[in-house]
Every structure is written in structure tokens, then in C-alpha cells.
Amino acid sequence: MHPKDPASTTRVTWAYVGGCVLAWLLHILANLDTQRGTWSAWEAIYQATWALWPAALLGALLFPWVRWLDARALSLPALVAAHTGAALLFGAAWQLLDFAGLWLAFGPEHAGANLRKALLSREIVGLVVYAGIAIGFTAVLQARRARAGLIAAAQAEADLARAELAAITGKLNPHFLFNTLNSVIVLTRKDPQRAEQALHQFSDMLRYVLATQREAKDRVSLQDELDFVRNYLALESLRLGPRLQVDWSLDPDTLQDEVPPLTLQPLVENAIVHGVAPRKQGGRVGIVSERDAAEGVLHLCVQDDGAGCDPSKLDAAEGRSGIGLSALRRRFALDFGGRARMSISTAPDAGFRVDLWIPQPA
Incomplete structure (x- = not known):
């Protein structure tokens, strides 16, 4: 299967959406206080949505990036350097989106205070989330390549079998046709x-x-x-x-x-x-x-x-x-x-x- 196969990319997209929904539900469950009833549920949904939307949005951009790196066949040091730089940018972009969202919702003072409070921890979380998403997409691409290799090998084997079978049949036909024709020739004289x-x-x-x-x-x-x-x-x-x-x-x-x-x-x-x-x-x-x-x-x-x-x-x-x-x-x-x-x-x-x-x- 070619890495840019549209049908395959669609399946990866839906799998990613499903993973994001699962992470969102788990985040809700982790922050849910059943003793507080309905109010706690809405608060948990709000917190999960606010915390995860930047990561979900940025993570969707990682698949073409990981696919591009995979197509380059870089050396291990170059690949590590590329992913390290991208992980730092991922964390910084997460901070920027979070800051912009808080600015629009609560004003610059609240956004600035939250940025100063969570700057280091959010960057570390960004590195971890980037690594998880990148590893997942890399595994998908490697699985595609392995499957494509198996399909190509099976197709080549089938083509070889058909060619050999045609060659064998071609050998069998003259074998009896010439013998039969010789028998008829002998009979015409008698x-x-x-x-x-x-x-x-x-x-x-x-x-x-x-x-x-x-x-x-x-x-x-x-x-x-x-x-x-x-x-x-x-x-x-x-x-x-x-x-x-x-x-x-x-x-x-x-x-x-x-x-x-x-x-x-x-x-x-x-x-x-x-x-x-x-x-x-x-x-x-x-x-x-x-x-x-x-x-x-x-x-x-x-x-x-x-x-x-x-x-x-x-x-x-x-x-x-x-x-x-x-x-x-x-x-x-x-x-x-x-x-x-x-x-x-x-x-x-x-x-x-x-x-x-x-x-x-x-």
C-alpha cells in the first residue's frame, strides 16, 4: 500500500480522531467528582476540552510531517535531531495556542499568569505528547510498508506461478500433439x-x-x-x-x-x-x-x-x-x-x- 494512498490516509485520520476522543473521555473521567453531580460533569468536560484542544489540533499536523521524514530515509542522528526540534516547536505552539485562547476568553492578565505558571510543565508535557503521536504515526507507516512489501511479494510469486504454469502447459501441448499427428500420418499410408x-x-x-x-x-x-x-x-x-x-x-x-x-x-x-x-x-x-x-x-x-x-x-x-x-x-x-x-x-x-x-x- 502506498504511503499516500487516500483511502489509507482516511483510515489513519479516523483512527487519530478516535484516539483523541478516547483521550478526552479519559481526561473527563480523571477529573470527574461523582459526589458533586451534574455540575462536576460539566466542569470535567470543560477542563478536558480546554486542556486537550491545542494538542489535538497540532497532533493532526504531525502525520504529514512524520510521513515526510519517513520518505527522506534520514540517518539516525539526523532523524533524532529533526524530531527533537519538532518536539520543542510542538510544545511552543501548544503554549501559544493555549495563551491565545485564554487571552480571548479571560483577558491578557489571566493568560499571562497561566503562561508563567505552566510554562515549564506544559513544555515537558508537549514533548511527551509529541513523542507518543510521532511514534504512533511512525508505526503506522512501517506497518504500511511491511504490508505493501508482503503484497508485492505475493503478487510477484503469483505472477511467477502463472508464468511457470503457462510454460508447463506450453510444453505439454506439443508433446502429445506431435505424437498424435505422427500417428495419423502413419495411418494415411495404410x-x-x-x-x-x-x-x-x-x-x-x-x-x-x-x-x-x-x-x-x-x-x-x-x-x-x-x-x-x-x-x-x-x-x-x-x-x-x-x-x-x-x-x-x-x-x-x-x-x-x-x-x-x-x-x-x-x-x-x-x-x-x-x-x-x-x-x-x-x-x-x-x-x-x-x-x-x-x-x-x-x-x-x-x-x-x-x-x-x-x-x-x-x-x-x-x-x-x-x-x-x-x-x-x-x-x-x-x-x-x-x-x-x-x-x-x-x-x-x-x-x-x-x-x-x-x-x-x-
Whole structure:
């Protein structure tokens, strides 16, 4: 928050007015004699008002003064000297206003007598009051600066997260688009009619990707994501034939849940490329969606019955899909602030499994 933000200055002004009213009420209570009744109350109000009005008026002028000093970033000796001089002037101005008020109300003789009687004590009180008000305003400015720094840091972190998320999504898209296009090119040489059908499916996939990018969608329904995955699987089935088997286990209640676009497809592609395609007999890919009753989140699972890998080499396993798994993990960390989870389970000759837990809006 900028120190000269009008809304913030208005809040400081009202806080100062409230502090003055509180000091005025406390002064009244300190001088109130309950045994004297109503007369004592009016006398206490009169004394509190007469004693505090110069300090309240002068104190209002200290905020721009303290703000000006704060903006100069003075050295400590210079700051102490500036405040000392201002405190002495504050006390002198208080005396002058008090003297002028008494002169107008009671005449010069009473004003002069009161000035001589309270000159030293009023100057000391002025120094103390100045110190209290200046310290309070300085604390307000420092709190503003700290809050502004936190807001700026949070904004910078959010901007960085959005930039990283955009970069990750940009990396994911070419990864599967080029692979899918290559599959269609291979198919055109074998079966032009089926290739035409595949091109329509590929067109639907491309339309989905472009729509999510053009509209800057952070979330899509699970149904839309599954339709996209089905088109991809249809293309891969044309290439792999009966070697590719897909098991679906979808909870209908989860189909309208929200997921980041292009969440499932990289996992399905990973399962096919590394768990099904390398094996002569092919393999199975399982896709599961269900509600996690314990945590109240959407649980997705993609697994294959391929060769798997050593669990102690999971870092290398994440790299087996290029950037797919590592990018998805990073994407979840940025997009959900640590609330989404991703788990990888694998073992030699026991397949490869990825579980996702995605929070849903309340």
C-alpha cells in the first residue's frame, strides 16, 4: 500500500480522531467528582476540552510531517535531531495556542499568569505528547510498508506461478500433439478411409486444446477431458489394434468435477508409449475416476500392466515420459498451492500407476 494512498490516509485520520476522543473521555473521567453531580460533569468536560484542544489540533499536523521524514530515509542522528526540534516547536505552539485562547476568553492578565505558571510543565508535557503521536504515526507507516512489501511479494510469486504454469502447459501441448499427428500420418499410408476418420478425431482434439488456450481456461469438466482422452485412444487403437485394451471405471457423479485441462492425456499417453506399445502382446490401460470420501476430493487413476520399473528409480521413471509426469507434478504444485497430490506406484514387471487427488470447489 502506498504511503499516500487516500483511502489509507482516511483510515489513519479516523483512527487519530478516535484516539483523541478516547483521550478526552479519559481526561473527563480523571477529573470527574461523582459526589458533586451534574455540575462536576460539566466542569470535567470543560477542563478536558480546554486542556486537550491545542494538542489535538497540532497532533493532526504531525502525520504529514512524520510521513515526510519517513520518505527522506534520514540517518539516525539526523532523524533524532529533526524530531527533537519538532518536539520543542510542538510544545511552543501548544503554549501559544493555549495563551491565545485564554487571552480571548479571560483577558491578557489571566493568560499571562497561566503562561508563567505552566510554562515549564506544559513544555515537558508537549514533548511527551509529541513523542507518543510521532511514534504512533511512525508505526503506522512501517506497518504500511511491511504490508505493501508482503503484497508485492505475493503478487510477484503469483505472477511467477502463472508464468511457470503457462510454460508447463506450453510444453505439454506439443508433446502429445506431435505424437498424435505422427500417428495419423502413419495411418494415411495404410488405410485412407480410416485416416479420414482419425483426422476428424484429431480435429476435435486440436479444437479442445486451442479452446483451452484461447479462453485461458484453468479448469474444464472431467467429462470434457475424458472426451478428449477417448479421441486420443481411438487414434492409438487404429495404430495398435487389439494390442491396446482399455478398462474404464468412472463414477458418474464425478463427470462434472473440475480438472486442469490436459491432465489425463499425458498419463494415458505415458501408459501406452511405455507400458503397451513396446510389448508384442500389447497390454491394458485402466482409467478410474471416483470420489475420495475421506478427503472429499476427486481421485483419478491411470495405470498400465507393462514392465514398470524399480521403485528406487522413480526419478528416472518420471523422466521416461519426457516432461509429462514431472511437468504435471510441478503444475499441481503451482496451480493448487500444494492441496492437490500426485502419487506414482510401480515395480518391475508390475506395471506403472499414477494417482491424482484434485480438490474441488466447495
